[in-house]
Amino acid sequence: MSKTVVIYHSGYGHTKVVAEHVAAGAGAALVAISPEGDIGDDDWAALDAADAIIFGAPTYMGSASWQFKKFSDATSKKWFTREWADKVFGGFTNSASPSGDKQVTLIQMQTLASQHGGIWVSLGLAPTNHKAATTADLNNLGGSVGLLVRSPSDASVEEIHSGDLASARHYGERVAGVAARLND
Ligand SMILES: Cc1cc2nc3c(=O)[nH]c(=O)nc-3n(C[C@H](O)[C@H](O)[C@H](O)COP(=O)(O)O)c2cc1C
DSSP states (O other): OOEEEEEOOOOOSSSHHHHHHHHHHHHHHEOOTTTTSSSOHHHHHHHHHHHEEEEEEEEEEEEEOOHHHHHHTTTTTHHHHHHTTTTTEEEEEEEEETTTTHHHHHHHHHHHHHTTEEOOOOOOOOOOSSSTTOTTTTTTOOOOOEEEEEOOOTOOOGGHHHHHHHHHHHHHHHHHHHHHHHHH
């Protein structure tokens, strides 16, 4: 069975809930980036051993949180040695607005994966965008590069839309499934 790690930052808990759903779908281990933007030695070892790595961060001011960016820059040590080349990668972001410039964060993650020589996995769900669509539908935000989630600015962590959380589980399963096909 392939090994998948979901590595994420969450300032206020919403992205953490999404990460848990992605990890549940993938059968993945979870690694949280600290409020200081750091992870431990065991976490680095888990990432090195993973077949698939899924990045997660909230979108703050139009890109990933600075803690995720600090982690990204720290992965340059892996880049130097090509340690993560040919791993499978995916990414997700969560923010308050339907768009909210989430796409910038996903492209940031896709670029990071590509710098490492990774194999990026798209969301793999058609958008649900007809008149009767609701937030309970899969991919109601219409993403394609990776997973998009919306947490309205006044929503508690318990109020993330059911369609987004179902999409999160689907995406985790998809990324882990691709890794399994390539590695098992
Ligand atoms: C500093 C900051 C900047 C933010 N910038 C954006 C943004 O650019 N677009 C957006 O849609 N939401 C933005 N938000 C809202 C957050 O993305 C949203 O509250 C998200 O659920 C936070 O996730 P977290 O609880 O995991 O930290 C911002 C929030 C903060 C605190």
